Amino acid sequence: MNAAEAGPIIQLVAVIIAVTANQPRVLTVGEATSGAPLALPSGPLDPAGDRTLERALRSWVRRQSGLQLGYVEQLYTFGDAARRDADGRRILSVAYLALVHEQQLAPAAGWQDCYGFFPWEDWRAGRPPMLESATAALRARTGAAGANLLAPELAERLEIAFGLGEAGWDPERSLERYELLYEAGAVAEATLDRGLMPDAGPAATLGGPGMAQDHRRILATALSRLRGKIKYRPVVFELLPERFTLSQLQQVVEALAGVRLHKQNFRRLVEQGGLVTSTGDYDYGTGGRPAKLFRFRRRVLRERAAPGLRVTPATGGA
Amino acid sequence: MNAAEAGPIIQLVAVIIAVTANQPRVLTVGEATSGAPLALPSGPLDPAGDRTLERALRSWVRRQSGLQLGYVEQLYTFGDAARRDADGRRILSVAYLALVHEQQLAPAAGWQDCYGFFPWEDWRAGRPPMLESATAALRARTGAAGANLLAPELAERLEIAFGLGEAGWDPERSLERYELLYEAGAVAEATLDRGLMPDAGPAATLGGPGMAQDHRRILATALSRLRGKIKYRPVVFELLPERFTLSQLQQVVEALAGVRLHKQNFRRLVEQGGLVTSTGDYDYGTGGRPAKLFRFRRRVLRERAAPGLRVTPATGGA
DNA sequence: CCTGCTTATACTAGGAATGAGCATAAGCGG
DNA sequence: CCGCTTATGCTCATTCCTAGTATAAGCAGG
Structure with a gap:
């Protein structure tokens, strides 16, 4: 067999988080000014050189951005078939979450406010207003599913993810919320990825321009993990x-x-x-x-x- | 560049857990009678056919064992350089945790008692006696590190993982315990992997014959995850x-x-x-x-x- | 049918942890 | 000294947990 054709490309992705001026920030690459969407830093795994995935990540992050990472944990591995490079080769991304101290923050680097990508996730100033349009779009879809058997299950997911029931808002469920919005075509990248979602509707630009590929999903995964983890580990x-x-x-x-x-x-x-x-x-x-x-x-x-x-x-x- | 040389092989590994007769069991392949070590079921990712990693896993598990998996979650991705196939190619394993209902248990399949691999993890009948020898081996190593700067840090990890401090035994830390034992050369596979651990000492066969490659580590990861998860999700x-x-x-x-x-x-x-x-x-x-x-x-x-x-x-x- | 064994279920006293709020301390600028 | 700010100390009622005791309802054997 031909390994060149068979094997997906392996990529390491870093979600590097810092908190400055009361805002969680994430390190991105790509200029915000041009039209090119922002991306999370990513790099290769050198199968000959890097003894572990985490070491590989640390080393190219240091080379690329000068950041010496402290706390690092593996986040999730993304491998959907839709993930392809320019040549159409499938990409498998092993994502890591890294936390850095405020002062380590390289001055010029592209730190972005996390809640710029998920405005509905910040409840510090009360319930974010755009939640209404978001849940409205989702409800519409639930209704549209109509006779479809999926409707009740979707309705339950919606209720749980957005805290519409007695449980209330659970910060940890940010990934589920993102996924519901994605499925409903209510975030920008959803309509790009598939043409098969005609009911994109009015809220198609919730949360701004998004990020390259599925990086916003990776960031949502990181936020979920981090929010969960502070409850039982002193991170x-x-x-x-x-x-x-x-x-x-x-x-x-x-x-x-x-x-x-x-x-x-x-x-x-x-x-x-x-x-x-x-x-x-x-x-x-x-x-x-x-x-x-x-x-x-x-x-x-x-x-x-x-x-x-x-x-x-x-x-x-x- | 030559992708055939550059790209590691990607493998999916399934940790399939059931509980029967009050014992957690894990599905294994390879006969227990022969000398060949037991292994977790694993299979390939078909880059052309499988839309998601999870689907790929479900489909070859069904083909191989007839099991229709219900609950499945991604566990961890293992990618250390030491993981190689027979041809010396690096293997990246994306491991999944699956839980199955008792009655789905295929009768003939190789279900193994989890605590056969980790006897020190079962405290239902009181503190397991072999813990003494295990911690003794570890303490010896801490002592041996002596003037080494690592000693205090190692001692702290030991204390935390095995609950020697006020915190007591934390079931969730099974992975940390396995890793300490591995590093100390106190489990069988450790001495096989590296020659560089001379102080294997007396407890080198803690927990029986182990499993193929690093599958015992993967199982320990699954146990940790599962023990943690029952606390906040109804799994x-x-x-x-x-x-x-x-x-x-x-x-x-x-x-x-x-x-x-x-x-x-x-x-x-x-x-x-x-x-x-x-x-x-x-x-x-x-x-x-x-x-x-x-x-x-x-x-x-x-x-x-x-x-x-x-x-x-x-x-x-x- | 009564006894003794088993497992299941009900209830409770005491203490610890939690949720919400009031009250005080100690800077600063005028 | 006044009024503003943020920090810190304390209380109180309620809920939740821990560790029990007590009772219910099967079964087997005499």
Whole structure:
């Protein structure tokens, strides 16, 4: 057999996340000014040289962008048949999620606001208005499915993903939401990928121009994973400087979860949970009473099985 | 460039789990009687035919074993340079986790007891005795690292993975435990893979003959994932028949988590949590008072964000 | 039919964790 | 000193969990 024809191309994709100025950011390549869509950084696997996939990723990220990645975890492997390169060869992408500290942020690089790609995911200022049009488009499709047997199942997925039932909005389900919108043709790339979706309807440009190929789906996968993970593993600290105030910590968590939290309860959770220790120092630049500076307390890993930060939205809404 | 030389081979691997007679089982291929090590079922990705990786997996599993898979999720992609086929070509394996109902169990197929591969993971009858030798081997290695800078970090990983600190035993960390044992040369395949581990020591056959290649690592990954997932998604029901008693449900959870649970509290959790509804029927074959038969209540997905089964070990220990 | 065994189910006291809010402290600019 | 800001401390009612005790309802054997 001919391996040249048989084997898909293997690609590594990096979703590199940082939080700056209360916004989750993702590193992209391609200029935003030109018409070319933004893309996630990706690179090859050198089958001869790289001992592990993760090492391969680290090495070309460092070469390409100068970033020395710290926390890295494998995210998902994307292999749908529609993924092809210019020559029509199938591409298999192994995606990784990386978290970098704020100061590591290379100044010139293309950091993009994550919620620019998913405006409906940020509830920090209350329920995002465009959710109405999004769910309306989806409901229309459910209705359109009509006599189709898929309708009730679709309706259930919709209800669960967008928190229309008693469960309410679950930040973790961002991937499911993206997938529903994609299937409904309500995001830009959906209509490009398939011609078979005539009911694209009015909301075809939800969330801006999207990204190259299926990179927006990869980013949605990363957001889901990250939002889930902060609940039971202390990954937030990978995004913060060595020393931080509790407000900073809370703001990073809120930025990731896209939800506001109750300040006093958050503080209690973090302090009583043993996740941080006070350095004796203060931050005087808060604009009010100076804030104690803390650092992550590694020992908590030995003390508690699942040390994370529960994200229970504050009642106030806004 | 020559794609035939450059591209690794892509393989799909299936970890197919069922629970029968209170034991988690995994489907394997290769005869246990001969000396050939057992392997997880694996198959190719047909780049021309299969639209998605998951479909590809489902189709060759059905052809090979006659099993029609229900619940399937992607597990992890394994791509270390050491993974090679007979011709020395690098293999990239995309592993999937599948759960099947007990009655789907093909009779003749090679179902193996999972804890045969990881005897230290089953705490249902109390702390497994061989843990002593395992941790002893690991401690020896930590000690041996001596002046090495790695020592404290290794000691911390050991403490966390095996629950030596206040946190106690965390069923979810089965992969970390396997990896530590592998690194220490305390499982059979470790010494085979590298010659560079002289201090294999006395415990070199922990957990029996192992599996082909790195399949035991893949199985450990699956166990970790599954143990984690039952806590926040109702996946257990994929392993049970349509109707079941609460004791059956509890036994399946216990089998997966490898831990005993408090009966009354488990019942309350499940019933008050709205995870099940009573069918009006009873199972009279329990040997005692007849047990109500329940079924999974799908609606809970709409009502609760993370409907799962917390696994808090019962105090009794044994 | 009563006894003793089994497993299933009901209920409860005490404690810990959680959700929501009030109150106070300590900077700053005027 | 006033009024604004942000940070921090504390309370209180409620829910949830832990670890039990107690009761129900089968079966086998005498």
